[in-house]
Amino acid sequence: MLNKDKIExxxxxxxxxxxxxxxxxxxxxxxxxxFNVIQTQxxxxxxxxxASSGEAIYSKNTINHLHSTTPDVLLALTQVAxxxxxxxxKPGGIVICDTYYVDTLxxxxxxxxxxxxxxxxxxxxxxxxxxxxxxxxxxxNGIMNNVKPGNLMEALVDLVGNKSKEENSRALSxxxxxxxxxxxxx
Amino acid sequence: xxxxxxxxxxxxxxFTCPGCTHGTVINxxxxxxxxxxxxxxxTVIVCAIGCAGRTPTYLDFNVLRVTxxxxxxFATGVKLARPDVKVIVFMGDGDALAIGGNHFIxxxxxxxxxxxxxxxxxxxxxxxxxxxxxxxxGAKATTAPYGMIEPSFDTCKLAASAGATYVARGDIxxxxxxxxxxxxxxxxxxFALVEALTSCPIQFGRRNKVSDPAKMVQRIKNMVVTKxxxxxxxxxxxxEKFIIGEFVNTREIELTERYAKLLDINKKENxxxxxxx
Amino acid sequence: xxxxKLLQGNQACAMGAIKAGVKFxxxxxxxxxxxIMEILAEELPKVEGKFIQMEDEIASVGAIIGASVMGVKSLxxxxxxxxDLKQENIAFAAxxxxxxxxxDVQRSGPSTGGATICAQGDLMQAKYGRSGDxxxxxxxxxxxxxxYKTTIRxxxxxxxxxxxxxxxxDETIGHMRENINVDDYQxxxxxxxxxxxxxxxxxxxxxxxxSGVVRLVPFGNDKGYRYVISGMHHTENGMPSxxxxxxxxxxxxxxxxxxxxxxxxWEWEEIDTEDAETLVIAxxxxxxxxxxxVKVARSKGYKAGLFxxxxxxxxxxxxxKEALKNIKTVIVPEMNxxxxxxxxxxxxxxxxxxxxxxxxxxxxxxxxxxIEVIEEACHK
Numbered sequence: 001m002l003n004k005d006k007i008e009x010x011x012x013x014x015x016x017x018x019x020x021x022x023x024x025x026x027x028x029x030x031x032x033x034x035f036n037v038i039q040t041q042x043x044x045x046x047x048x049x050x051a052s053s054g055e056a057i058y059s060k061n062t063i064n065h066l067h068s069t070t071p072d073v074l075l076a077l078t079q080v081a082x083x084x085x086x087x088x089x090k091p092g093g094i095v096i097c098d099t100y101y102v103d104t105l106x107x108x109x110x111x112x113x114x115x116x117x118x119x120x121x122x123x124x125x126x127x128x129x130x131x132x133x134x135x136x137x138x139x140x141n142g143i144m145n146n147v148k149p150g151n152l153m154e155a156l157v158d159l160v161g162n163k164s165k166e167e168n169s170r171a172l173s174x175x176x177x178x179x180x181x182x183x184x185x186x
Numbered sequence: 187x188x189x190x191x192x193x194x195x196x197x198x199x200x201f202t203c204p205g206c207t208h209g210t211v212i213n214x215x216x217x218x219x220x221x222x223x224x225x226x227x228x229t230v231i232v233c234a235i236g237c238a239g240r241t242p243t244y245l246d247f248n249v250l251r252v253t254x255x256x257x258x259x260f261a262t263g264v265k266l267a268r269p270d271v272k273v274i275v276f277m278g279d280g281d282a283l284a285i286g287g288n289h290f291i292x293x294x295x296x297x298x299x300x301x302x303x304x305x306x307x308x309x310x311x312x313x314x315x316x317x318x319x320x321x322x323x324g325a326k327a328t329t330a331p332y333g334m335i336e337p338s339f340d341t342c343k344l345a346a347s348a349g350a351t352y353v354a355r356g357d358i359x360x361x362x363x364x365x366x367x368x369x370x371x372x373x374x375x376x377f378a379l380v381e382a383l384t385s386c387p388i389q390f391g392r393r394n395k396v397s398d399p400a401k402m403v404q405r406i407k408n409m410v411v412t413k414x415x416x417x418x419x420x421x422x423x424x425x426e427k428f429i430i431g432e433f434v435n436t437r438e439i440e441l442t443e444r445y446a447k448l449l450d451i452n453k454k455e456n457x458x459x460x461x462x463x
Numbered sequence: 464x465x466x467x468k469l470l471q472g473n474q475a476c477a478m479g480a481i482k483a484g485v486k487f488x489x490x491x492x493x494x495x496x497x498x499i500m501e502i503l504a505e506e507l508p509k510v511e512g513k514f515i516q517m518e519d520e521i522a523s524v525g526a527i528i529g530a531s532v533m534g535v536k537s538l539x540x541x542x543x544x545x546x547d548l549k550q551e552n553i554a555f556a557a558x559x560x561x562x563x564x565x566x567d568v569q570r571s572g573p574s575t576g577g578a579t580i581c582a583q584g585d586l587m588q589a590k591y592g593r594s595g596d597x598x599x600x601x602x603x604x605x606x607x608x609x610x611y612k613t614t615i616r617x618x619x620x621x622x623x624x625x626x627x628x629x630x631x632x633d634e635t636i637g638h639m640r641e642n643i644n645v646d647d648y649q650x651x652x653x654x655x656x657x658x659x660x661x662x663x664x665x666x667x668x669x670x671x672x673x674s675g676v677v678r679l680v681p682f683g684n685d686k687g688y689r690y691v692i693s694g695m696h697h698t699e700n701g702m703p704s705x706x707x708x709x710x711x712x713x714x715x716x717x718x719x720x721x722x723x724x725x726x727x728x729w730e731w732e733e734i735d736t737e738d739a740e741t742l743v744i745a746x747x748x749x750x751x752x753x754x755x756x757v758k759v760a761r762s763k764g765y766k767a768g769l770f771x772x773x774x775x776x777x778x779x780x781x782x783x784k785e786a787l788k789n790i791k792t793v794i795v796p797e798m799n800x801x802x803x804x805x806x807x808x809x810x811x812x813x814x815x816x817x818x819x820x821x822x823x824x825x826x827x828x829x830x831x832x833x834i835e836v837i838e839e840a841c842h843k
Contacts, residue, residue, distance in 0.1 A: 024469075024640065031467045031642055039469060039640035064755035066635055066748060067827050197702050226689060230682045232529070243691050243703060248682035250532055251693040251703075252525065253555050259522035263529025263537070264682070266513050267487055271533070271683040289525075292518040445513055452508045 002094070002144065006059035008068035011136075012085050013077030013098075015052045018133035021159065022075070023054025026137055028155035029147040030058040038063050051081040058146075073144070075136055076102060077118065096140060098132070114143060114182055121174065131171040138172035142179015149176060189220040194246045201240060205387040205399025207358040208241050208305055214361060214382075215274075215303065216245075218369040229272040232261040234286070236312045237386075238278035238305040255285030258293040261300050269442035273299065274372070279306045279320040283339050287319075294348035297376045298441040303368070304341055304379065307386040315389035326393040345379040346434045352378035353434040358385065359407040363430050370432065376440045383410065383428060469640040472632060473540075475607045476566060477502035478645060479614030480538050484653055485564075486512035487537040489526035491519055491545060494578040495634045496568035499540035520545040524552035527563045531556075532692060534656065534681030536618055540566040544574060546585055546592070553627050554593040555694040557717060560669075560677050562621035562656065564614070566630045568637040569747075571825055580825035581634035583747055583798040587805070589629045590776045598718045600624070600728055601776040603631040605750045607641035612648055613773065619654040620728060624720055625676050631775060633798075635748035635827055656681075663687035667699040669713075675720035721777055730773040731782055735761060739768025741837055742790045744783070744807060746772050749796050749828045756833035765841050778806050787811060792840045796820040796828045816840065 011023040020041045027039035035058040042053050055068045072093045076082035078101045089095055091110040099105075100119035116139060122132040134156065141147055147155075149172065156168055193216065202208055219229075231247045233239040235254035243249055252260045257275045265273045282290050282304045293300060309327060310316040317327035320341070321334045346353045352374040356364030364382060371378035385391070385402035396402050413431040416424055470478070477499050480488070488507060490500035504514040517523040520541055527537035541549055546567045556563050567589065571580035585592075589601040600620050604613040614630060621628040659666060659678040668690045671677050680688040691701040696713055698704045721728065734757055736742065741760075745753040750771045760767035770786045772779050787793070793815055795804040801819050808817060820836050822828050 027640060028469050031469045034467060036642055037469055037640070040635075040638065064751040064758075065830060066639060066751050067829065069829065197700075227685055227687060228683060230533075240703065243693065246689055248689050249691040249693075250529065250682065251691060251695070252528070253551055253694055256521060256525040256552065259517065259525030260529035260532075262515065262517070262522070263487065263489060263526030263531075264533055265529075266515060266526070267530035267533035267535040267537075268683045288518050289522055292522070449508055449511055449513075453511075 002072055004072065005061060006057065006063065006065070007073065007146075008071040009056045009073040009075075009140075010053055010068055010071040010085060010088075011055070011075045012051055012053040012081035013075075014050065014080065017052070017077050018130070019052055019075070019077060020054035022133040022137055023056050025152070025156050025159055026140070026147070027056035027058075028158055029152040030056060032151040032155060033147050035059060036061065036063050038066055040067060051078070051084045053081065053085070073140065075140060077132065077136070079103060082106065094143070096136070096143075098136070116178060116182070118175070121178065122171070125174060126167065126171055131167065134168050134171035135175040138175020139179040142176040143183050149173070187220075187223075189216050192216050192219055192226065192246055194244055197244060200244060202237065203311075203388040205385070205391075205402065206237070207384045207403065208237055208307070210358040210361070211303065211305055211364070211382045211384060212241055212245070214364045214368055217365060218372055221369060222372055224272065224372070228270065229274065230264050231274050231276065232257045232264060233276040234281050236278040236281050236310065237307070238276055239281055240312070242276045255281050256289060257281065258286060258289040258300065258302065262293060262296070262298055265298055265300055265442060266445065269299070269446065272372075273301070275300055275302045277302065277304050278311075279304060279308065279341070280310050280318040283319045283341060283344070291344065291348040294345050294350040294377050294379065296441045297349055297351050297438055299375055299377070301371045301374070301378045302380070303371075304381045305384050306341065306381055307384045307390060309386050309390040311386050311389045315393060325390070328393075341381040342379070342433050349377070350379045350434060351376035351436050351438045354379070354432040355381045355383070355428060355430045357383035357406050357410050357428070357430055359403055360410065360430060363412070367432060370435065374435070376438055468643060470607050470643050471498060471640045472607050472610050472637040473498035473568065474502055475611040475643060476540070476614050476630070476632065476637075477506065479611040480564070480618070481506055481510060482611075482645070482648065482651070482653075483536060483615045483618035484655070485536045485538050485618065486510070487527060487530040487535045488512075488514045488539065489517050489523040489537070490514075490539050490541070491517055491523050493520075493542045493545040495570055495637050496540040496542040496545070496566060499566060499568075503538070520548035521551055524549045524556070524563070524565065528552060528556050528559075528561050531561050531563050532679075532682050536622070538564045538566065540568065542568045543570045543572050543576060543578070546588065550592045553599070553629070554595065554597050556627040557593070557597050557599065558694045559692050560625040560679065560717065561627070561692070562625055563627050564617045564621055564630055565627060566632060568632045568634060570634050571823070577825060579634060581748065581798060581827060582823055582825070583633055583749065583802070584823070585631065586775055586799070586802040589631060596714055596718055598626060598721045599629060599776050600626060600721060600774070601629040601631055602730070602773060603746045603775050604773060605636060605747050605771065607636070607639070608643045609773070610636065611643060611645060612651060615648070615651050615653065616730075619652065622654050622656050623676070624724060624728075625679065626717070626721065631747070633747045663689070666690070668692070668701050669697060670699045671716060671720070675716055675723050725777045728774055728777060729779055729782060731779050732769070732771040732773065733786060734769040734771075736768035736770060736786050738766055740766040740790060741792045741794065741841060742768050742770055742786060743794045743796065743833060743837070744770045744772070744803065745796050746775065746803065749798055752828050752830045753796060753833055755830035756837060759830065759834050760837045763838075765837055767837050772803075780810060783807070784810055787815065790815055792816045792818060794818045794820060794833065794836050794840060796833050796836070798828060799823055
């Protein structure tokens with residue numbers, strides 16, 4: 001999946017969905033894999049409503065592109081975020097849409113679109129919507145397989161501590177399995 | 187050691203104008219310092235700009251003379267860095283209450299162990315007689331040629347309401363009282379404020395028909411009343427006077443004591459306990 | 464090499480400060496620098512240091528100077544309008560020769576501007592923001608790793624030359640996370656304040672040594688060193704003086720000690736400058752894009768190089784002149800209206816073309832934008 005020197009990932013949604021934290025966790029996991037990583041985020045008013053986003057850029061080489069203008073991978077947890085960022089995605093890139101909030105899927109044909117009800121899975125199987133971001137991390141890794149699940153979990157604990165550790169671990173696995181399911185069905 | 191050892195006579199003469207009574211406050215401070223055997227090496231004096239700010243540079247202590255109004259901010263760093271050192275701040279009224287007003291109330295709020303002496307001469311002396319936040323209504327200044335129209339600060343009430351745990355007022359006529367409150371303030375643990383009423387015959391007096399230094403002292407004598415006398419006055423009569431003596435003297439936990447506790451707790455939390463099995 | 468930890472730029476600054484031996488921080492909340500003092504508020508008590516949130520930025524610099532006078536390494540972080548307020552007491556530290564470090568995480572201005580908007584508008588303010596001929600050292604790293612080590616270096620220079628040092632960061636590098644292994648810097652030299660050899664009776668606090676630097680014994684010492692520290696012109700004993708010679712001497716000396724030692728203070732990076740005909744000169748976040756741009760330009764056959772000042776002040780006059788020798792075109796990308804370019808124009812021959820790329824809308828100047836300018840300049 002995406003065999004490139006440098007990959008740019010953007011995690012987007014609305015303020016409160018934990019997309020910035022998600023980007024930080026994924027970035028940390030990528031660093032644990034030995035990649036050079038740059039993690040950035042949108043600050044300010046943008047982070048408190050409207051579309052919120054965090055980015056992780058990784059490569060085996062030194063990265064001097066500090067901002068991602070054309071991501072290879074986009075996670076969109078809301079329609080607003082999807083509409084705002086989908087045209088930035090590089091041709092051949094990947095977009096993951098949470099169909100619980102994204103009703104109108106992108107019409108682009110030059111990208112791979114994964115339509116998956118992430119929030120719904122979090123609500124029905126985890127009992128809480130707040131696990132959507134963790135679940136998304138697992139899902140992305142399920143389709144990209146760019147970090148070891150153990151490293152992703154470690155990265156998560158590094159940032160959020162041991163609170164809800166078991167649930168987070170379960171959400172990661174659940175998301176990962178779902179991602180794998182999509183890949184295997186392709 | 188004698189009281190003269192606290193003064194650097196080799197750098198005299200003083201810069202102050204004839205008839206200035208700032209020296210009287212310094213003199214009283216030195217008598218208290220001598221009585222308390224203040225260690226010159228373990229005392230830091232912080233002062234800033236203006237007549238009151240420059241006077242302490244003649245004292246044989248470690249003296250940090252900083253930017254206008256900021257003495258208490260610098261002193262806060264001094265005290266936090268070395269809680270064992272005695273920190274004394276001399277300020278003018280413009281220095282402490284106008285440009286430094288913010289630092290003044292916050293130092294009081296923090297109850298940091300600093301002795302702050304505010305010399306209230308009711309005018310900006312060094313810069314040439316502009317009005318201060320302490321210039322009495324009606325008095326003339328170069329920037330109040332038609333007379334002062336703004337009300338003044340009551341320094342002691344300000345300090346007390348901001349949280350100072352020692353607040354007192356003295357003046358350059360009733361020297362026993364000034365000496366006593368100065369001594370108490372120097373011994374106090376916590377933020378201690380002494381306001382000292384002083385006279386500036388050159389910049390204040392000349393513009394207000396009291397250029398005679400003796401008359402300026404007489405004016406202060408008439409301005410002040412002791413707490414005992416004040417109690418017998420009506421509210422209106424009291425408003426005309428400056429009450430001298432002690433207003434607040436309480437013992438509250440001082441800021442560096444709080445910090446020591448915090449560091450102590452932290453140390454214990456970070457301690458590695460090795461148990462033998 | 465264990466390179467697998469990510470740190471935020473501001474976090475690296477706070478950790479570098481701890482490594483340098485900082486035991487006191489005073490600050491006032493302001494975006495995008497607040498993380499630095501938040502981390503120090505948490506970390507300093509663990510090393511028996513202290514943090515205090517002061518009533519404003521003026522008081523914050525005052526407090527750290529007070530602590531430094533007592534011999535404690537001290538820092539204050541700020542940004543934008545907070546940097547404006549700090550100038551007053553930075554000047555005091557320069558005049559009274561008290562080592563402190565002021566971190567300015569640059570944001571878009573003037574005034575409130577944009578708290579989270581990246582800009583490089585404070586390069587000139589770092590040097591000229593204060594009245595009088597006020598000396599300063601200013602350093603500007605461009606990565607998380609470099610922030611960590613430059614923070615340590617800032618303290619080393621402050622202590623060595625008894626002067627305030629400004630550490631310039633910008634919103635982009637302050638807020639981004641990047642790989643770092645702090646263990647790589649465990650052996651970095653830590654410079655502490657030098658003390659005089661003479662006894663208290665012979666001591667003149669403001670009598671400089673051969674390198675032009677004074678040796679101020681911390682107040683509260685038990686060796687009997689007592690003196691006055693003042694922001695007024697002063698004589699060698701510290702007493703205020705407006706005698707002509709003491710004015711001339713002190714201004715010459717506080718500036719001269721930096722000028723005399725500039726070769727030690729200077730730090731810069733050059734990439735592909737040996738045979739370059741087009742030189743990109745950039746610092747901070749923009750220089751990261753410039754590194755990429757030069758790489759791409761080279762791959763396209765353009766003789767491009769990069770000169771990256773890490774020391775901004777004192778300015779790298781001689782090294783830059785040297786790098787400019789065979790240069791035909793200079794490209795200066797900056798996230799301001801053109802500040803670095805003023806110094807470059809001072810140094811350049813008339814036949815060298817200077818192309819400015821000034822973007823100050825808050826978006827980072829990207830490699831592609833610089834490449835475009837390189838290509839355009841080379842084709843004309």
